[in-house]
Amino acid sequence: MTQPTWHAMTTDDVARTLDTDPARGLSAAQAEERLTRHGPNELTHEERPSPLRMFLGQFANVLIVILLAAVVLSAAVGEVVDAAIILVIVLFCAVLGFVQEYRAEQALDALKKMLSPTTSVLRDGAEARIPSAQVVPGDVVLLEAGDRVPADARIIEAHSLRCDEAPLTGESVPVGKGTDPVPEGAGTADRRNMTFTGTTVTYGRGRAVVTATGMETAFGQIAREVATVETVKTPLEKRTEEIGKWLGIIALTICVLVAGFSIARQAVHGTVDFPFIVSMIMFAVSLAVAAVPEALAAIVTGALAIGMRQMAKRGALVRRMPAVETLGCTTVICTDKTGTLTRGEMTVRALFTVPPPAGPVAPVGSGAVGTTGAETEVTGSGYEPKGRLRPTGRNGDAAAGPPPREVQALLLAGILCNDAELLPPGDSGQWAIRGDPTEAALVVAALKLRSPGSEDAAADCPAWLAAVPELPDAGCALHVRGPNPRVEEFPFSSERKRMTTVHDLSPHAAAVAGAQYAAFMKGAPEVVLARCDRVLSGGEVRPLTEADRAAVLAAAEGMAGRALRVLALSMLPLEGEAQAAPLASLTEDTAESGHVLLGLAGMMDPPRDEAKDAVATCRRVGIRPVMITGDHRLTAEAVAHEIGIHREGDVVLTGDGLAALDDATFADMVDKVSVYARVSPMDKLRIVKAWKARGDVVAMTGDGVNDAPALKQADIGVAMGIAGTEVAREAADMVLTDDNFASIVKAIELGRWIYDNIKKYLTFLLRCNITEVAVIGGMVLLLGPDYLPLLPAAILYINLATDGLPALALGVAPPDPDIMDRPPRDPRESVFTRDVTTFVLLAVCIEIPLFFGLFLYDLSDIGTARTEMFFLFIVIEMIIALNFRSMRFSIVQAPPHGWLLLAIVWEVVLIVLLMQFEPVREAFGIHMPDGRTLGIIAGFGVLVFASMEAAKVFIRKRMGTGTGLPG
Numbered sequence: 003m004t005q006p007t008w009h010a011m012t013t014d015d016v017a018r019t020l021d022t023d024p025a026r027g028l029s030a031a032q033a034e035e036r037l038t039r040h041g042p043n044e045l046t047h048e049e050r051p052s053p054l055r056m057f058l059g060q061f062a063n064v065l066i067v068i069l070l071a072a073v074v075l076s077a078a079v080g081e082v083v084d085a086a087i088i089l090v091i092v093l094f095c096a097v098l099g100f101v102q103e104y105r106a107e108q109a110l111d112a113l114k115k116m117l118s119p120t121t122s123v124l125r126d127g128a129e130a131r132i133p134s135a136q137v138v139p140g141d142v143v144l145l146e147a148g149d150r151v152p153a154d155a156r157i158i159e160a161h162s163l164r165c166d167e168a169p170l171t172g173e174s175v176p177v178g179k180g181t182d183p184v185p186e187g188a189g190t191a192d193r194r195n196m197t198f199t200g201t202t203v204t205y206g207r208g209r210a211v212v213t214a215t216g217m218e219t220a221f222g223q224i225a226r227e228v229a230t231v232e233t234v235k236t237p238l239e240k241r242t243e244e245i246g247k248w249l250g251i252i253a254l255t256i257c258v259l260v261a262g263f264s265i266a267r268q269a270v271h272g273t274v275d276f277p278f279i280v281s282m283i284m285f286a287v288s289l290a291v292a293a294v295p296e297a298l299a300a301i302v303t304g305a306l307a308i309g310m311r312q313m314a315k316r317g318a319l320v321r322r323m324p325a326v327e328t329l330g331c332t333t334v335i336c337t338d339k340t341g342t343l344t345r346g347e348m349t350v351r352a353l354f355t356v357p358p359p360a361g362p363v364a365p366v367g368s369g370a371v372g373t374t375g376a377e378t379e380v381t382g383s384g385y386e387p388k389g390r391l392r393p394t395g396r397n398g399d400a401a402a403g404p405p406p407r408e409v410q411a412l413l414l415a416g417i418l419c420n421d422a423e424l425l426p427p428g429d430s431g432q433w434a435i436r437g438d439p440t441e442a443a444l445v446v447a448a449l450k451l452r453s454p455g456s457e458d459a460a461a462d463c464p465a466w467l468a469a470v471p472e473l474p475d476a477g478c479a480l481h482v483r484g485p486n487p488r489v490e491e492f493p494f495s496s497e498r499k500r501m502t503t504v505h506d507l508s509p510h511a512a513a514v515a516g517a518q519y520a521a522f523m524k525g526a527p528e529v530v531l532a533r534c535d536r537v538l539s540g541g542e543v544r545p546l547t548e549a550d551r552a553a554v555l556a557a558a559e560g561m562a563g564r565a566l567r568v569l570a571l572s573m574l575p576l577e578g579e580a581q582a583a584p585l586a587s588l589t590e591d592t593a594e595s596g597h598v599l600l601g602l603a604g605m606m607d608p609p610r611d612e613a614k615d616a617v618a619t620c621r622r623v624g625i626r627p628v629m630i631t632g633d634h635r636l637t638a639e640a641v642a643h644e645i646g647i648h649r650e651g652d653v654v655l656t657g658d659g660l661a662a663l664d665d666a667t668f669a670d671m672v673d674k675v676s677v678y679a680r681v682s683p684m685d686k687l688r689i690v691k692a693w694k695a696r697g698d699v700v701a702m703t704g705d706g707v708n709d710a711p712a713l714k715q716a717d718i719g720v721a722m723g724i725a726g727t728e729v730a731r732e733a734a735d736m737v738l739t740d741d742n743f744a745s746i747v748k749a750i751e752l753g754r755w756i757y758d759n760i761k762k763y764l765t766f767l768l769r770c771n772i773t774e775v776a777v778i779g780g781m782v783l784l785l786g787p788d789y790l791p792l793l794p795a796a797i798l799y800i801n802l803a804t805d806g807l808p809a810l811a812l813g814v815a816p817p818d819p820d821i822m823d824r825p826p827r828d829p830r831e832s833v834f835t836r837d838v839t840t841f842v843l844l845a846v847c848i849e850i851p852l853f854f855g856l857f858l859y860d861l862s863d864i865g866t867a868r869t870e871m872f873f874l875f876i877v878i879e880m881i882i883a884l885n886f887r888s889m890r891f892s893i894v895q896a897p898p899h900g901w902l903l904l905a906i907v908w909e910v911v912l913i914v915l916l917m918q919f920e921p922v923r924e925a926f927g928i929h930m931p932d933g934r935t936l937g938i939i940a941g942f943g944v945l946v947f948a949s950m951e952a953a954k955v956f957i958r959k960r961m962g963t964g965t966g967l968p969g
Contacts, residue, residue: 008213009193010186013158016211022140024158024211027124036138043137043153043215045222057097121152124209141212147205151197154219155210157181162206162493164438167191168340169200170220171632171682175348175567175607176204176438180497189657190220190682191632205421205438206493224710260779261286264787282787316748317740319723325735328718329701329753331827332625334693335746336686336712337703339631339638341722343645343743344607347384348439350447351566351608352377353391354557355408355601356550358540376557378409380447383608385424385433387449405451407541410464410514412600413451415571416444417482418511419503419522424449440567443605444524448482465510486511489519492590500525500533502594504576516543517575521593527558527602530570534599538573543598550599557602565640566604572597606637609645612744617646619747624825628693630678630686638679652676657685668692686712699826703738703746705730720746754824755817758889763812765838766886769845770804770879776846777853777871789864791857791871793927800875803913807905808883816899818888837889837957841950848949849878852942869928870935876913877939878946880906885950890958892951 008016017024021032028036061070121134122144129144134152137143143155145163157163157179164176171191180194190198197203197210199221216222264282268274313320340346357376382389391405422437424445435442451467467482485508494501502523505511512518523530531554537546554570561568574597576588620627629642635656642648654677660668672692678685686702690712693700702709702716710733713719721734722741731737738745774797781791792800834842853871860867884906888896898906916922923929931939 006213007186008156009184009188009196011156012183013156013181013211016156016158016213020140020211020213022142022211024142024209025124026127027142028138028140029126032140033125033136033138036140037136040138040215040218042135044135045217121149137212137215139212139215143210143212144207145197145203145210146207147203149203151199151201151203153199153212154214154221155197155212157195157197157208157210159209160206160495161208162495163203163208164205165197166202166204167198168632170198175440178495179206179208180495189680191657191680206495256775256779257286260782263783267786278787313736313749313752314739316752317738317742317745318720318749319737319739320735325718328699328735329746329750330755330757331699332701332718332750332753333698333826334626334628335620335701335703336628336630336690336693336716337743338705338709339629339633339641340607341705341741342703343613343629343647344609344641345384346607346741348443348567348605349383349608350380350443350603350605352379352561352604353409353412353447353601354378354554354561354604355406355412356537356539356553356599359547359549376553378405380450382446382450383611385435385442385446387424387433387446389450391450405464407514408538408600410451410466411538411573412571412603413444413448414466414511414514415522415524415573415600416569416603417448418486418488418505419501419524419571420444420483440569440605444569444603447603447605464514466508466514490521490588490593492593494525498525499529500594502590504588504593515573515575517577519576521574521576521588521597522571523573523594523597524569524571527554527568527570530572530597531555531599533594534572534597536597537599538601546599554599554602561602561604562636563640564604565637566606567637569603569605571600571603573600574598606641609641610743612742613645616744616747619822620750621646623750623822625750626673626698628676628678628689630681630689632681633679635677635679638677642677648676654679657681660685660688665692669695672696684711687715690715701746703743704734705741709733720749751817751822754821757827758818758821759813759815761835761838762815762886762889763809765841765889766812766883767804767809768838769841769882771801772842773845773849773853773878774800774875776850777857780850781854781857785861789861790868790927792868792875793925796868796872796926796928799926800872800879803876803909804879804883807908808880808902811899811902811905812883812886814899814901815887816896818890818896820890836960840953840957841889844949844953849946852945856938856942865927865929866935868926869931870938872926872928873931873935874939874942876909877943880909881943881947882950885947888954890954892954 006019011019013024022028120131121137122129122131123137124130124142124144125132137152141153142158143152145151151165158181160179160181163179165179166176177191177194179197182195184193184195196213199219214220214222217226261282265274265278268278337343354376355378379392380389381392391409393405393409420441422435422439422441422445424442425434425436427433435445448467451464466486486505488503489506490504492498492502500523502521504519504521507515507518507520512520523533531551535546536543537550539550558568558570574593574595617627627647629638629647631638635654639648639654642654648654651674653671653675655675657678657680660678660681663671668688669692672689673696678689681689686704686709690700690702694715694717699717701718701720702712703720703722704710704713705722709721709730713721713730713733713735718736719734720736720738721730723731723737723739736749778791778797781789853874856870856874857867860870883902884898885893887893887898887902917930
């Protein structure tokens with residue numbers, strides 16, 4: 003059934019279609035019947051696997067299966083302790099994966115918490131407070147400032163009603179609401195006659211008829227989308243599975259070849275008895291265990307866990323451990339604007355006052371704040387009342403002494419014709435507001451008249467503001483309004499586009515306004531200007547000329563072109579009879595006519611100071627930042643240009659423009675679009691999918707409910723921890739605890755560092771294990787089982803020595819010097835990259851022939867041959883570990899770190915101690931090494947070390963390095 007377009011219908015048609023009475027609401031019987039038919043106003047859960055099924059699903063992984071096989075194989079050769087350690091690792095990984103998956107599936111539970119617990123409705127003509135879950139279509143809900151909207155509803159009555167829709171649409175300022183129909187094709191953000199579930203009423207009051215509840219709301223559609231979006235595997239998970247498959251094939255091949263070939267050859271040349279079969283199987287099993295790096299999961303988990311702790315220290319909490327490294331290969335960051343790139347706090351950036359006729363009337367709107375003849379730059383950002391006013395032509399600190407009368411009057415009007423309050427920092431250390439963000443910006447701008455940083459701030463501060471303390475116990479605005487009580491009010495509405503208040507002024511404020519009583523008005527520039535016939539200019543009131551009007555409109559247009567939201571402010575000094583009895587003689591017409599124009603205030607949600615550097619870093623390392631916002635195109639483009647996201651030649655696309663494109667056309671141009679404005683939640687999902695279809699690794703940042711589907715669809719979703727909704731946090735892979743876009747850059751560095759270390763560890767083990775398997779298995783295949791190069795116990799010890807502490811230490815190695823000078827790696831690349839294959843081939847070309855030659859040379863003395871093989875394996879692998887601190891830089895440029903040196907020293911000390919015991923030497927089939935053996939080992943070690951350093955030079959020349967190469 004097609005859903006009616008409620009926003010395009012008249013209020014009478016809405017009431018008739020929903021069979022409700024706007025004056026009385028539903029009857030109890032109607033409400034009960036509709037509750038049965040539509041169900042409770044709640045978000046339903048999709049079918050999800052049980053916790054047991056989730057846990058068992060953790061074992062459906064090739065690597066886990068191989069590790070379980072390693073447990074059995076280790077136990078089969080009598081290594082019970084080794085088997086127990088491997089089993090603990092497997093269980094740890096399974097439990098960790100279960101916890102992560104279980105938490106990730108809590109997004110829908112978080113969505114339910116967003117519903118208001120109770121709401122006011124009309125039932126049988128009387129106001130009733132009912133649980134939000136019992137709200138049904140047709141209910142008439144009563145809305146007041148501070149209420150959470152319980153369901154999607156069509157507004158039928160509005161009195162200065164404004165709603166904060168940022169969690170749903172990304173709109174940075176509260177949206178004015180009305181009752182008039184809007185075009186049928188209007189997007190969610192443009193449906194000004196609708197209220198939506200999960201949004202908040204910030205101002206005014208109204209009535210609305212519920213049109214949709216539960217999963218049928220816009221909120222519910224997002225919830226359904228979140229539940230159906232498939233969670234994709236990270237590049238690390240894909241690469242680990244790939245390695246697991248290869249290792250499984252290798253291990254199985256080794257077992258079959260060594261055991262099968264040896265038994266077959268023995269059958270041809272002699273008698274095959276049971277003890278021989280058991281000994282060969284044990285040898286093959288030992289070799290297979292050596293081929294499988296059972297510490298792989300522990301190293302990967304450990305490296306990721308360490309990375310998670312480091313990221314937490316830098317303001318980022320990771321919810322899915324494998325996602326840590328995904329940022330390392332991220333090529334695109336799709337970021338929300340409000341609260342992510344910007345502070346999420348409206349800030350006055352510029353003031354405009356009309357100069358005297360003979361004064362320097364500058365080319366207003368030229369864009370150079372603080373250099374035009376009529377503009378005053380306001381520094382500082384956010385709600386913290388710190389900053390300066392820099393009048394025309396002054397490029398340093400503001401001049402000493404109070405600012406001109408017209409600037410004082412402008413900000414006095416802004417702080418009195420205002421209902422917002424500024425709240426001092428609490429436990430969070432952040433300044434906060436109560437009320438409308440636009441009005442709060444005017445309060446903060448007025449408080450900057452203190453001239454902070456001057457030698458005598460008290461002397462510089464206007465008298466009417468001097469009484470406001472630096473750290474107020476209550477709202478700052480109340481300290482100014484207290485001596486200037488409001489005696490009449492004509493509130494803002496979307497139809498009037500203005501607000502007027504009348505005040506009984508204190509002596510100091512009266513000196514600025516020019517009368518004891520005054521009316522102050524703020525609103526849209528063209529609306530306020532039409533009600534002014536005078537202007538405060540040069541400290542004096544004079545007639546408003548046509549040239550003045552043109553200058554004001556040009557200034558407003560210039561500010562709007564810089565993405566500033568512009569308000570005009572004026573005052574009406576009340577004199578004569580009005581001054582004696584202002585309330586008796588004032589009407590809306592008289593209070594809003596014949597005003598004195600004070601000027602303009604231009605404000606915006608300012609970019610974070612560190613966002614520019616973060617975006618510049620992203621571009622330097624080859625990551626494409628893309629802004630996706632629900633704000634207007636002009637605002638979005640200006641902010642993106644200021645931050646550096648939007649460049650010459652880039653395309654700016656609106657939600658309507660995106661909807662007009664088919665998938666093929668959009669796919670061809672997606673890489674040219676840097677800014678998306680006025681987009682819907684599904685648009686965000688489409689954008690992420692388009693980038694991923696190109697093969698890019700996409701990170702999506704966001705804080706609202708509207709971001710949840712895209713956060714889950716992206717390769718890595720990054721939610722805001724402070725301003726973000728619980729829905730966004732639960733849907734994301736990572737949460738920024740400081741809501742700082744710059745933290746993503748740090749996370750990218752850590753992601754690359756983690757992947758590099760895992761890659762070092764894997765290359766180290768592949769090189770060592772391939773050498774072990776090729777030499778030991780190949781020798782048996784070549785010479786037969788009578789010439790085992792190493793006994794099973796010795797093989798297992800070498801395996802544990804290399805897979806243990808040295809490998810763990812490589813997992814925590816410091817980053818390479820060029821970590822943030824490389825472009826993102828190709829997410830489709832195999833883990834067996836050119837540098838990995840170079841080091842593996844080096845083992846094939848150098849180490850394997852050396853081992854074969856040495857063993858065959860001493861074959862007449864099998865004890866000596868095994869001793870040389872045993873110690874050569876250990877020493878060579880320790881040298882490789884030392885050199886693998888970096889796979890690109892020499893050991894001088896990237897020296898071994900403390901943990902790696904400690905691991906090497908421990909292994910050396912341990913083997914020296916073990917060799918003192920005869921039973922250990924017998925179990926290993928070796929004897930104490932003599933001087934000749936030590937000399938051979940040292941010579942071979944130098945050769946391997948030199949070959950690795952030469953390989954690094956080759957890799958740097960073939961693959962290139964970043965600018966971070968030292969010296």
